[in-house]
Amino acid sequence: MERECETETGRVSRQRSGRRAEEPDSERSPAFWRAQEMLLLQQVMALAGRKTDPGPALQEMLHLLSELLGLNRGRIVLLDAAGRHGEIRYAYGLTREEVSRGRYGLHEGITGRVLATGQLMVCQNIDRDPLFLGRMVARSRLPEGPVSFIAQPIRVAERTLGVLACHRIRRRPRPLADDLQMLKLLAAYAGQLLQLHAQMQARTESLRQQNRLLSRALASSASRYGIVGSSPRLLQAVTELEQVSDSTASVLLLGESGTGKELFARALHLASPRREAPFIKVNCAAIPETLFESELFGYEKGAFTGAQSLRQGSFEQADGGTLFLDEIGELPLAMQTKLLRTLQEGSITRLGGKSELAIDVRLVAATNRHLEEEVARGAFRQDLYYRLNVIPIRLPSLAERSGDIPALALHHLNRINQANQRNVHLTGGALERLQAYPWPGNIRELGNVIERMVLLTDRAALEAEDVERFLPGEQEMAAGAPGGGAAGGPLPGEGGGPFPGATATVADVRPYVPATSHSPEALCHALRRSGGNKTRAAQLLGLTPRQFSYRWNKLGLAD
Ligand SMILES: Nc1ncnc2c1ncn2[C@@H]1O[C@H](COP(=O)(O)OP(=O)(O)OP(=O)(O)O)[C@@H](O)[C@H]1O
Numbered sequence: 001m002e003r004e005c006e007t008e009t010g011r012v013s014r015q016r017s018g019r020r021a022e023e024p025d026s027e028r029s030p031a032f033w034r035a036q037e038m039l040l041l042q043q044v045m046a047l048a049g050r051k052t053d054p055g056p057a058l059q060e061m062l063h064l065l066s067e068l069l070g071l072n073r074g075r076i077v078l079l080d081a082a083g084r085h086g087e088i089r090y091a092y093g094l095t096r097e098e099v100s101r102g103r104y105g106l107h108e109g110i111t112g113r114v115l116a117t118g119q120l121m122v123c124q125n126i127d128r129d130p131l132f133l134g135r136m137v138a139r140s141r142l143p144e145g146p147v148s149f150i151a152q153p154i155r156v157a158e159r160t161l162g163v164l165a166c167h168r169i170r171r172r173p174r175p176l177a178d179d180l181q182m183l184k185l186l187a188a189y190a191g192q193l194l195q196l197h198a199q200m201q202a203r204t205e206s207l208r209q210q211n212r213l214l215s216r217a218l219a220s221s222a223s224r225y226g227i228v229g230s231s232p233r234l235l236q237a238v239t240e241l242e243q244v245s246d247s248t249a250s251v252l253l254l255g256e257s258g259t260g261k262e263l264f265a266r267a268l269h270l271a272s273p274r275r276e277a278p279f280i281k282v283n284c285a286a287i288p289e290t291l292f293e294s295e296l297f298g299y300e301k302g303a304f305t306g307a308q309s310l311r312q313g314s315f316e317q318a319d320g321g322t323l324f325l326d327e328i329g330e331l332p333l334a335m336q337t338k339l340l341r342t343l344q345e346g347s348i349t350r351l352g353g354k355s356e357l358a359i360d361v362r363l364v365a366a367t368n369r370h371l372e373e374e375v376a377r378g379a380f381r382q383d384l385y386y387r388l389n390v391i392p393i394r395l396p397s398l399a400e401r402s403g404d405i406p407a408l409a410l411h412h413l414n415r416i417n418q419a420n421q422r423n424v425h426l427t428g429g430a431l432e433r434l435q436a437y438p439w440p441g442n443i444r445e446l447g448n449v450i451e452r453m454v455l456l457t458d459r460a461a462l463e464a465e466d467v468e469r470f471l472p473g474e475q476e477m478a479a480g481a482p483g484g485g486a487a488g489g490p491l492p493g494e495g496g497g498p499f500p501g502a503t504a505t506v507a508d509v510r511p512y513v514p515a516t517s518h519s520p521e522a523l524c525h526a527l528r529r530s531g532g533n534k535t536r537a538a539q540l541l542g543l544t545p546r547q548f549s550y551r552w553n554k555l556g557l558a559d
Contacts, residue, residue, distance in 0.1 A: 033174055036068040037182060044189065052200060054193040055090065061186055062092035062166075071166040071179060073137060075102060076154070076190060077111055078162035086115045086162060094137065101136045109133035111163050114151040118160040120180070123149040125170065137167075146170040152183040156191040164190060203461055206427050213407045214414075225267035227260065228411040229404035233396035237264070240393045245271035250343070252328075252388045253366040255395030257536040258444030261366035262326060264395060268364055269322040277321030282314045285327040285535045285545035292335045294351050297342075303352025315348045315359050322362045327535055328388065329369035329380065330545055340384045363388070368536070398439040398446065405435040408443055412450045424454045429464035437471055441531025448531055472529065520555045523548070 043064055047057035062074035075091040088094075088102035104112040110121050110131050123129040125146045127139070132149060151165040164187040168179060227238060244251060245268055253261040262281065269279040287295050294303075298313030314323055325331070331339065342348050343363065347356040365388045374380035398405065409431060417423055426434075439445055453462055453470050518541055530536035538548035 028173065033069075033178065037178075040064045040068045040182070041185075044186070048189075048193065052197065054190075054197045057193060058090045058190055059092065061190065062090060065166060065182075065186070066092055069174075069179065069182060070172070071150075071168055071183070074164070074166040075099075076162055076164055077102065077104065077115070078154075078194070079115055079160065086111065089162075098136045109135070110149060110151050111165060114153050114163045114165075115160060118153045118155055120153060120184075121151045122176070122180070123151075126167075142167065143169055148176075150180065150183060152180070152187045154187045154191045154194070156195045161191055161194055199461075202427060203425060206425050206461065209406075209428060209431070210410050210425075213410055225263070225270055227263060227267060228408050229401060230407070231396070231401035231404045233401050234404060237393050237395055238267075240391075241268050242271055244268075244391050244393075246273060247391075248362050249390045250363045250365065250388050251391045251393060252371075253364065253393055253395060255366075255368065256397045256440075256442055257368045257533045258442030258531045259395040259397055260443055261368075261395060262324065264393065265322070265324040265326075265364045265366060269324075269362075272322070272362065274321045274362060278318050279322045279324065280314045280318035281324045281326060283326045285330040285538075286549060288546060289332050292332060293338065296335070296339070297348045297350055299351035300353045303350070307352065310350070313348065313350065315342065315361055316350075316357065318361045319359050320361075322364055325363065325365045327367060327545070328365040329367040329371060329374055330535070331380075333379070333381065336381045336384050340381060340387060343384075343387055398442045402435055405439075405446070406431040408446055409434050409450060412447045413454065416447075416451050416454045420455065422454050423460070424457060425461040426467075427461050427463050430462045430467045433464040433467040433471075441529070441533070441536070444533060445531030448528075518543075518551055520557055523552055523555065523557065 044061045047060055058076055065071045065074045073093040075088045077086040078089045079086045086104045088099045091099050106116040107113055110123055114121050123132050126132045126149050148168040148170045150168055151163050153160050154162045154164055164183060253264050255261055296313045296315055298311050298316055299307050301310045347358050349356050371380055371385050375382045375385050413426060449470050526537040526540045530540060534548055535545045538545045
């Protein structure tokens with residue numbers, strides 16, 4: 001029976017330190033105990049890192065505590081994830097049945113108290129202490145004399161993970177303080193091992209999840225165009241794109257800013273028989289009104305002062321391919337007339353030129369405005385609208401396809417990690433937080449937030465709290481979303497009001513705004529809020545895109 005052979009150091013310890021075996025326990029010197037302690041530490045440390053599972057090292061630690069120092073029936077009790085119960089996870093010298101009884105609520109018995117308070121407790125005599133439950137091991141299994149019970153908290157970063165506890169024969173020459181010191185040291189070591197293991201598990205789980213999401217995204221047909229996502233609404237838009245890719249009919253891409261209209265325009269080009277020919281993009285919001293004509297149709301040498309050589313316009317450059325007119329709602333009325341004529345006749349005339357040139361261009365236009373409303377107030381030609389709107393494809397906002405947020409977030413994370421030689425991860429909690437956010441700036445905003453997080457963090461894995469710090473506060477959101485609709489108003493084709501922030505641009509009479517009306521900070525802030533989209537930033541400030549660009553360039557702000 002165990003009680004017969006239980007001494008201050010166990011039987012096996014005497015075999016290990018055989019040279020001292022002839023000495024009775026009571027005469028053992030401090031040097032003997034130092035040697036035992038060193039041996040214990042050496043052996044426990046040697047086990048660290050051999051396996052990813054901390055179990056074997058902790059198990060051996062409890063074994064050596066008993067063998068070398070005589071602290072018997074050691075156990076490690078760990079709190080569950082909710083922090084409400086602890087149960088024995090590792091033990092030495094306890095039967096399976098005893099272990100199964102080792103479950104403690106907070107404040108229950110000595111162990112429960114240590115779990116709740118994170119403070120060491122020493123029960124000098126288990127037979128006299130009313131707090132000692134005696135639930136696990138029958139008294140008859142313990143040594144006859146007074147037995148103590150020590151419960152040392154296992155804490156990491158001010159948090160209690162569990163308890164390292166053991167029995168101790170009370171009357172022995174080795175000072176209690178030495179045993180407490182050793183237990184404190186070993187509890188700290190166990191805490192580090194457990195914490196490291198938990199971090200590794202969380203990281204492995206987040207990698208597994210990323211892998212699953214990326215595999216799923218890759219498997220979707222959209223991925224071949226670099227379009228990430230598998231939500232029904234997105235796949236619907238991709239299907240429509242594929243259905244019309246072979247035709248030459250104009251396509252109008254509708255959707256909020258940052259929903260991927262340009263990406264879709266490129267995908268349409270790649271899916272079409274024109275893929276080997278050029279894809280030319282013109283951002284109508286970025287061209288000064290006076291330069292539109294030469295930009296789109298080109299000019300002959302000598303057409304105007306400064307026209308020192310012939311220049312092809314975007315239509316000519318895109319001949320045989322696709323011309324993408326982004327922000328088509330910004331096209332001045334005079335240019336709308338010229339564009340319509342070009343589309344009807346299939347030819348252009350360069351500025352200063354006399355002959356017409358036949359061109360074969362597939363037109364894809366995009367807007368985040370309600371073009372019908374622009375038509376209704378006379379800002380957009382109806383005939384051009386019909387001509388462009390032959391095939392409308394509506395891109396869902398990110399809020400409408402929040403199920404795609406984790407895959408998109410990881411897609412951007414990979415891209416940004418690679419570009420910056422970083423290896424930052426997003427935990428499941430971080431992905432959930434990203435998914436809960438409404439993303440008024442859609443995928444562009446998501447990409448920007450992830451880029452900021454990756455570049456500014458010094459942590460390997462970002463948690464939900466880290467994400468929180470990079471998301472705009474409620475006030476900021478409300479300020480940027482007139483009508484309170486941060487996630488975006490109804491889309492073109494759905495009826496309802498205009499896009500958030502669009503009210504300023506649809507005002508019939510725009511008040512005069514001096515060129516110095518906005519500070520660099522205000523411009524930068526609006527650009528950040530709009531996820532980097534200048535048109536939307538202009539809308540937020542009540543400026544036209546041209547007014548915004550003018551101020552931006554004038555202040556010498558970098559793109
Ligand atoms: N489905 C998607 N998968 C992966 N990346 C996407 C997706 N949609 C958009 N993006 C990315 O989001 C960013 C914004 O997309 P894009 O410029 O195509 O939006 P947009 O609707 O044209 O915006 P705007 O109206 O402001 O010009 C780009 O970096 C783009 O690559």
